[in-house]
Amino acid sequence: MEKRPPVSLYLVATPIGNLGDLSPRAAKTLEEADFIAAEDTRNTLKLLNHIGVKKPLVSYFEHNRRERGEEICARLLNGEVCALVTDAGTPAISDPGEELVARCHELGLGVSAIPGPCALIAALAVSGLPTGRFSFEGFLSTNGKTRREHLALAAKSPYTLIFYEAPHKLKRTIIDLYKALGDRRLTLARELTKLHEEIIRTTLAKAVSLYEDTKPRGEYVLVVEGRPQTPRQDESSVMQEALNMARDYLEKGVSKSEAVRLACARTGARKNELYRLIAAMDAPKQEKAEKGGDSPCPR
Ligand code: SAM
Numbered sequence: 073m074e075k076r077p078p079v080s081l082y083l084v085a086t087p088i089g090n091l092g093d094l095s096p097r098a099a100k101t102l103e104e105a106d107f108i109a110a111e112d113t114r115n116t117l118k119l120l121n122h123i124g125v126k127k128p129l130v131s132y133f134e135h136n137r138r139e140r141g142e143e144i145c146a147r148l149l150n151g152e153v154c155a156l157v158t159d160a161g162t163p164a165i166s167d168p169g170e171e172l173v174a175r176c177h178e179l180g181l182g183v184s185a186i187p188g189p190c191a192l193i194a195a196l197a198v199s200g201l202p203t204g205r206f207s208f209e210g211f212l213s214t215n216g217k218t219r220r221e222h223l224a225l226a227a228k229s230p231y232t233l234i235f236y237e238a239p240h241k242l243k244r245t246i247i248d249l250y251k252a253l254g255d256r257r258l259t260l261a262r263e264l265t266k267l268h269e270e271i272i273r274t275t276l277a278k279a280v281s282l283y284e285d286t287k288p289r290g291e292y293v294l295v296v297e298g299r300p301q302t303p304r305q306d307e308s309s310v311m312q313e314a315l316n317m318a319r320d321y322l323e324k325g326v327s328k329s330e331a332v333r334l335a336c337a338r339t340g341a342r343k344n345e346l347y348r349l350i351a352a353m354d355a356p357k358q359e360k361a362e363k364g365g366d367s368p369c370p371r
Contacts, residue, residue, distance in 0.1 A: 077182035080148040082155045083169060085162040085188030088291075089266035091122055098186045099123045105155035109144055111168055115159045132156065133168055141172045148181050155186075162190040166210045166236050192234045195261035195293035198271050199232070202298070206232040212245055223252035227337040230301055235294040242288040249296060250276040254338045257297040263290040299340070314341035315349050 082101050087093040102108060103125045109132040110116035116129060132140050144154055156163045156172065162185075163169035176183050192208050207229050213219045226233055237245050246258075258279055260272040268290065274282065276296070314335040321331035328350065336343050 077180055079184040080153055080181040081144075081172065081176050081183045082153070082186055083163045083173070083183070084155045084157050084186045085190060086116075086119060086157050086160060088160045088189045088191050088194070088264055089269075091119070093189050093265060094119070094123065095186070095188050098188055099125070101186050102127065102155050102157070104153070106152040107147070107154055109140075109154050109156045109172075111158040116157055119157075132172065137168055137171055141175055144172065145175055145179055145181065148176065149179065160189070160191075162188070165190060165192065165208075189265070191236065191261075191264060191291070191293050194264050195259070195295050196232065196234055198261060198264075199259035199295035200273055201232045201257060201259060201295055203232065205230075205298075206234060207298075208234045211236050211238075212248070214241075219248065220252075223248060224333070224337055227253050228299060228340055230298045232298050233296040235296070237292055237294060239288045239290060239292060242292055242294075243283045245294070246276060246279045246283060249294070250280050251334075252337055253296065253299075256300070259295040261293040261295065264293070266290070310339055310341050311345060311349060314339040314346050315353070318346060318350060319353075 082105060084098050084101050085095075086098065102120065102123070105127065107128040107130060108116060108120075109130050111131070111133045113129040113131050120127060120129075130140065130144070132144065148154060156169055158167040158169065161167065164173055173183050196203055196206055207226070209222070209226055212222055212235065235245065235249075249258075253276065255275050255277040258274050258276050260270075260274065260279065262268075262270040262272065272279075317335040317338060318331045321334055322328065326334070332343055332346050332350070335341065336346060
């Protein structure tokens with residue numbers, strides 16, 4: 073077996089609200105590291121003051137991660153030990169760290185995790201939704217196309233889905249989730265570990281109404297039920313269900329492409345096949361129209 077290199081980079085999880093959640097091992101690692109790389113040094117300074125630790129800090133965040141990452145690695149290659157922290161939770165999870173970890177592995181530097189708070193795991197655990205298999209979806213992109221593609225893929229997943237979102241974007245995200253996934257169970261885990269923690273168990277449709285007049289405040293994780301598993305359906309019944317759904321949408325005035333997209337997202341049916349069925353369904357009407365529509369038969 074390959075010998076493991078000594079640890080050069082520690083990923084230290086920090087509280088997501090409640091300072092009491094900093095583990096003794098996390099505090100010891102911060103104390104013993106040669107320096108700390110932090111997403112926002114001012115925030116980390118508050119944490120260090122709280123535990124009475126004084127340590128050199130360097131900033132490591134989204135926009136300086138390339139150059140600063142190389143500088144950090146150079147110090148690690150020189151034998152120093154770094155503790156990486158972010159503003160809250162586990163580094164490298166929707167937070168800076170992923171690239172630095174990969175670079176350390178490339179350079180043969182040892183990396184170790186000091187596990188602790190992580191909003192997605194806390195939210196999943198309290199959600200009341202299935203925890204056995206889940207899919208962490210992170211933040212949805214604000215770019216329309218990327219967002220739609222992400223949602224279309226997520227809609228097919230049978231696993232519990234977990235999303236992060238900023239409060240000012242929460243309303244839009246709930247609406248988009250409802251449009252892409254249909255009505256499903258939703259748990260909103262708000263302000264976890266904080267004074268005003270709230271676990272709101274609802275559905276996507278109800279949440280759309282809930283936030284019509286209420287402004288979301290605080291931090292949220294959205295935990296959404298995976299695609300409901302109907303008892304094993306054969307392909308023809310899936311297509312039939314998709315066709316019925318698409319017809320309903322078409323009757324409501326939804327465009328054909330949107331009706332097909334929605335029906336496929338919700339049933340898992342294949343788009344080409346559904347277009348073919350709709351065309352087949354339309355064909356007799358068209359033929360009739362070409363032959364003179366509903367005019368009475370010639371006597
Ligand atoms: N790395 C962090 C972790 O391990 O949880 C996540 C960082 S990500 C930039 C921030 C997002 O995490 C927030 O927008 C929110 O969705 C979620 N979050 C963080 N703290 C939270 C809390 N106390 N309650 C609910 N959600 C929280």
